[in-house]
Amino acid sequence: MHYLSFTWNPSEGIDLGFFMIRYYSLMFVVAFTLGWILTKKIYEREGIAQEKLDSLFIYMVAATLIGARLGHVIFYQPELFVQDPLSVFLPISTVPEFEFTGFQGLASHGAAIAILIAMYYYTKNVVKKPFLWVMDRIVIAVAAGGVFVRIGNFINSEIIGKPSGDFPLGVRFLHESISPQEAVSVTGIQPVSKAYDAIANNPQFAEILQSVPFRHPAQLYEAAGYVIVFLVCWYLYWKTERRKQTGYIFGVFLILLFMVRFLAEYVKASQGGFESVLGLLSTGQWLSVPFILAGIFIMWKASKKPITE
Secondary structure, eight states: OOTTOEEEOOOSEEEOSSOEEEHHHHHHHHHHHHHHHHHHHHHHHHTOOHHHHHHHHHHHHHHHHHHHHHHHHHHHOTTHHHHOTHHHHSSEEOSSSOEEOOSOOOOHHHHHHHHHHHHHHHIIIIIOSOHHHHHHHHHHHHHHHHHHHHHHHHHTTOSOBOBOTTOSSOEEEHHHHSOHHHHHHHHOOSSHHHHHHHHHHOGGGHHHHHTSOEEOOHHHHHHHHHHHHHHHHHHHHHHSSGGGSTTHHHHHHHHHHHHHHHHHGGGBOOOOSTHHHHOSSOHHHHHHHHHHHHHHHHHHHHHTSOOOO
16 A cells, blocks of 8 residues: 555765755755845845845845744744743754754744744835735745745654555655664664664565654655646746736745645644643644635735825
8 A cells, every 4th residue: 555655764964074065954954045146136126235135145044044043942942942942043952962963943933923023124124025026926936945945844854744654655764763872772773874774675674664754745745736836926026027916926935834724734733832721722723724814805905005106
């Protein structure tokens, strides 16, 4: 039944000897670079000066990284503020021992809130355009970037899905199910990468591999959904007159993006948070509902505006 399934045993990144370029971090670089290119085309069409695009890039990068990290800690791991405060903002863990972890544990809802705040200041102090006018244009880049962020999550074996049962598309996330220490212990092989390779490919360790369940690749489902969000927003801006109804594209973006997030939560493994208190929905779904409702209201208001030159 698992004819489309596979075992996911990725390397951490490109090892330069003196430094490791992690694929997860590389996906963020791709996301921001693509966002800059897409927005540059839009700003050129709108006659906005290059220096204002450069300022936008700085605002977006800072808001995305800080907001996503804070959002994850606040919504899912608030105990880190007390147990390991340095890990909140630095790519390290100091508990139970010092470890360079890279930037991980990022929440899209936190990024969304931070971007909204940053764009408010950007519109007031830099570009001198209405807030919704700017949001209509940057969401195209945000949706495209979201695709690569979720691919990065997949590469990093995080935000995994629930066990997929007999569903034909399932993934064994080897690194998530078996810790590095356990991989070395059960195989007796060093380094860790060789131990994981042995579990994945050596029949001697087939029983260990069989203990790793197939799971939904929820990150890839979500990435595919974001591709659709990007294409819809791109089409509305470049091929229709909806960009002249300030707020319309932004409203559509909020509805589609957080509907994708809401639906993806049904196949995601629980990430914790306050869902145990509220019940009914997951933490990610509860956080998505306000954005969806806001999107419906913004799109409805914008649709009543006349299309102006």
